[in-house]
Amino acid sequence: MTALEELTAGVIECRRCPRLVAWREQVALEKRAAYAGEEYWGRPVPGFGDPRARLVVVGLAPGAHGANRTGRMFTGDRSGDWLYRALFRTGFATQSESKGRDDGLRLTEAWITAPVRCAPPRNRPTAEERDACSDWFDRELDLLTETRVYVTLGQFGYQALWRSLGRSRTLPRPRPRFGHGLEIALGDVTLLTSYHVSQQNTFTGRLTEDMLDAVFSRAAALAG
Numbered sequence: 001m002t003a004l005e006e007l008t009a010g011v012i013e014c015r016r017c018p019r020l021v022a023w024r025e026q027v028a029l030e031k032r033a034a035y036a037g038e039e040y041w042g043r044p045v046p047g048f049g050d051p052r053a054r055l056v057v058v059g060l061a062p063g064a065h066g067a068n069r070t071g072r073m074f075t076g077d078r079s080g081d082w083l084y085r086a087l088f089r090t091g092f093a094t095q096s097e098s099k100g101r102d103d104g105l106r107l108t109e110a111w112i113t114a115p116v117r118c119a120p121p122r123n124r125p126t127a128e129e130r131d132a133c134s135d136w137f138d139r140e141l142d143l144l145t146e147t148r149v150y151v152t153l154g155q156f157g158y159q160a161l162w163r164s165l166g167r168s169r170t171l172p173r174p175r176p177r178f179g180h181g182l183e184i185a186l187g188d189v190t191l192l193t194s195y196h197v198s199q200q201n202t203f204t205g206r207l208t209e210d211m212l213d214a215v216f217s218r219a220a221a222l223a224g
Helices: 003-012 018-030 078-089 127-143 155-166 209-223
Strands: 055-058 110-113 149-153 183-186 189-194
Touching: 003 127, 055 155, 055 209, 078 209, 127 155, 149 155, 149 209, 155 189, 189 209
Parallel strands: 055 110, 055 149, 149 189
Antiparallel strands: 183 189
């Protein structure tokens, strides 16, 4: 078993945050009507992708009826539809749809993760829950030794990644203010930011597919 596989096994068994454990399991039992016949994952969701990733995508947390149902990051909801289409168009994914863990999708030189591994109520984890999950996140980033570029989706992921990177390297001060399309050179890696692919942004036009493609096209260029 590789170090990343050992980390994945540990993540899946984690029960550190009582509120998140209760919520993810409640959702898995009550289910959404559209998925009533499916068995929900209902556990922490590990990172997913190519262990030799040069690109690491950082989200927020699993969706209640997306990754909390399917067991794979950004899989089974509209946010994931947007993300995987962009990854496919820029050569990081082998297909444009992500429906379930057995759908054949593979990532090429890319990895997808989140600083919080359990679906939170109203998509709002607390600072304490983020911190309780931080050692999983830190260890995962450390094991992805080929990383050349990070793409953060949303302000929560940006701030969590900044905190994580700051534990192992000196970062600029003050932290640049979050905004779509930000690019920050950090020595041997570059950090890019995007608005999150949530429906709140994609349905309103705050984030368009062209905007998302521009971020991942730049990531592809930087990743080499």
